[in-house]
Amino acid sequence: MHPDTHTPRLRHPVPTDDTAAHAAATGNAANLGSVDIYKNWGSMPGPWVCLDNCATPQHNMLGLKRPGNGWFVLPWIAFIPWYGMLIAMLICWGVQGRPIYDFMDEYSNPIYISDIGATNLRPLFIACSAWQGLGWCLTVVAEYCLRGGTLPWLLTQPHFMMAPWFTKHERNLIAASCSLGIIGELGLLFCTIFSTKNYPHVHTAMVCVFVVLMFLSICCLTAEYALMGRHYALIHPAATTGETLPRFDELKWNEWPGRKWNKYTISAVCKFVWLVLAVVWAICFAAIDGKSRSADFEWLLAFWFGVIFVILSVDFYLGGRFRVSRYFHQISDYRDYYKYDEMRAQALNMEMADDAGSSGSAPKDSDEPL
Secondary structure: OOOOOOOOOOOOOOOHHHHHHHHHOOHHHHHHHHHHHHHHHHHHHOOOOOOOOOOOEOOOOOOOOOOOOHHHHHHHHHHHHHHHHHHHHHHHHOOOOOOOOOOOOOOOOOOOOOHHHHHHHHHHHHHHHHHHHHHHHHHHHHHHHHHHHHOOOOOHHHOOOOOOOOOHHHHHHHHHHHHHHHHHHHHHHHHHHHOOOOHHHHHHHHHHHHHHHHHHHEEEEEHHHHHHHHHHHOOOOHHHHHOOOOOHHHHHOOOOOOOOOOOOHHHHHHHHHHHHHHHHHHHHHHOOOHHHHHHHHHHHHHHHHHHHHHHHHHHHHHHHHHOOOHHHHOOOOOOOOHHHHHHHHHHHHHHHHHHHHHHHHOOOOOOOOO
């Protein structure tokens, strides 16, 4: 048997019933620490829950760490049709002999995506762009629900399938990203419907709507991860050992103490680099006079757009593994971040319900009176 395939036991001692009862009576959920969460995570939905030695990875057949849930697949539902559409359009245009269509005013090699999309491939252009837009919106909505613990089909109690956000600022940034993304993706959909052949001015306007609003949507996600990284740096076990860090509201805007390079910060940097390169290539696309070179940058931007879905998939993969991550179970002070208080309170309620159920029922095969 692989050494990482054993079923671990509870790593930390579980608080006594008196401790739990006192915390429930006083309403001080923060006194529970982080260990109560791990006792009850085993009864929450979701595969591969680790209750002991959470730093020990569990692996699949390929030697990769198993995901905490399957939500990391969601961005790929948008990524694959988008790349498939781009590759199919290029192949079809090449097989046709790289034609210059009758509605084009000058030679170009390659030609713009919209020029190919205005031909007999228009249904493919519309369908795949709409599917990509739906995938983007569902991905951002899913992050809001998974981090907020508000799954629509689980209305009874919060359930966190990704590490929760720390403050309402991150929540608002996800909501803003979703709203901007919906409008931006509608711009792309109308861009494909109003083809450059029949409605050139409307088509160009919708391209601008898509580019600008999607840029702002991804900016919101970048800011969200930067804020989460700054908060997480203050409670990270590797940063809080042997030192007392200030609270977040005590920091100046340019201060970033603690474990600065954590998974949230790295993700924010990746998104920022993505944005910078996208802006550079968008400027080249709009500013270059030659249609061939301008079309080169349009195709580059289209393929580069798919990379953001890969980054989001990695975010979902790491976020879904927060229960079994290397450091999360070692955090001793959540500094009253409200979503983590909700998670601790939920764990306490489940623990008390389990204790009440085990003490209030008799074995089914017992004939003795209760």
